[in-house]
Amino acid sequence: MIDVQRLRVLRAVAERGSFNQAATALHLTPSAVSQHVAALERSLGAQVVARSTRGVTLTRAGQIMVAAAESVAAELEHAKAQVDRLGSGRTQLTIATFTTGGRLLLPGALARLTAAHPDTVLHVREGEPEDSLPLVRQGAVDLALAYHFDGPLPGRQGPGSGLEWTALMEDPLHVVLPEGHRLADREALDLAELGAEPWVLGCRKTEAYLRRYAERAGFDPEVLGTTTDYFFARSLVAAGMGISLIPSIALNPRVPGLRTVPIEPPVPTRHIGVATISRRRDHPRVMTLIQALHDQAAELDGV
Numbered sequence: 001m002i003d004v005q006r007l008r009v010l011r012a013v014a015e016r017g018s019f020n021q022a023a024t025a026l027h028l029t030p031s032a033v034s035q036h037v038a039a040l041e042r043s044l045g046a047q048v049v050a051r052s053t054r055g056v057t058l059t060r061a062g063q064i065m066v067a068a069a070e071s072v073a074a075e076l077e078h079a080k081a082q083v084d085r086l087g088s089g090r091t092q093l094t095i096a097t098f099t100t101g102g103r104l105l106l107p108g109a110l111a112r113l114t115a116a117h118p119d120t121v122l123h124v125r126e127g128e129p130e131d132s133l134p135l136v137r138q139g140a141v142d143l144a145l146a147y148h149f150d151g152p153l154p155g156r157q158g159p160g161s162g163l164e165w166t167a168l169m170e171d172p173l174h175v176v177l178p179e180g181h182r183l184a185d186r187e188a189l190d191l192a193e194l195g196a197e198p199w200v201l202g203c204r205k206t207e208a209y210l211r212r213y214a215e216r217a218g219f220d221p222e223v224l225g226t227t228t229d230y231f232f233a234r235s236l237v238a239a240g241m242g243i244s245l246i247p248s249i250a251l252n253p254r255v256p257g258l259r260t261v262p263i264e265p266p267v268p269t270r271h272i273g274v275a276t277i278s279r280r281r282d283h284p285r286v287m288t289l290i291q292a293l294h295d296q297a298a299e300l301d302g303v
Helices: 004-016 019-026 030-044 060-084 099-104 106-116 129-138 204-217 230-238 284-301
Strands: 049-052 055-058 091-097 120-126 143-148 163-178 198-201 222-226 244-247 258-261 269-277
Touching: 004 019, 004 030, 004 060, 019 030, 030 060, 055 060, 060 129, 091 099, 091 106, 091 129, 091 284, 099 106, 099 120, 099 143, 106 120, 106 284, 129 143, 129 163, 129 269, 143 284, 163 230, 163 284, 198 204, 198 230, 198 244, 204 222, 204 244, 230 244, 230 258, 269 284
Parallel strands: 091 120, 091 143, 198 222
Antiparallel strands: 049 055, 143 269, 163 244, 163 258, 163 269
């Protein structure tokens, strides 16, 4: 039988990249961490980490066991939550969400969920995908409303990642300019036309995304401001500080004095969806909420 504590230690080694850092996180000695890993390898009859002077990396067997460790940890967390709720007669559902998705997609979906399952106790946690997706894997939240750009979801992906992604909608980015800007009346813009413009952006990931597209278009954008709020970024554009790149669902409420212009293909796009642990995907309340989010996304797409 595989010891759960040894799986926990291996998971910490995988996350931290070394025995010493894993030991610090677990409040153990490096020797104890090494002993746990060695004992796990003996019980499996296979090497789970490759040791070198630069740290440790997982073998294929180690990757399989870390995926199992995440599933076990998530199930234990879920079981503990169920035990904590015994006798209450109510079911708890915890949802993580990014800000604009939470503001525009989640409220209506939650209203439909509570109408269908009035005994549900809801908890909502705000966070970016790089923060919320690990919480889904760990079982700390039941599902996450999240997004990614052209690349994969943040964090480890592929078989054994423990996540199931349900796509909801495409969220193309638009150029936002002051009304009096020389390009404000255009029906669409090529990013290459904006190489000399100063930029104000609504989040750091949007800045990284812009820089990738700008490199393809042959320019290095001058970013004068990066905020954590798209409404704030648009307000700065209205004040004449620069132009911005804003996702479609973050274009409301309207800011006076601005024009929004689509980008010519290839269009920078956020992909919005729901992340769950595979085995929780069929839970009735999770299914109801995902369907409600689908409906809300369809309504936004039709606007």
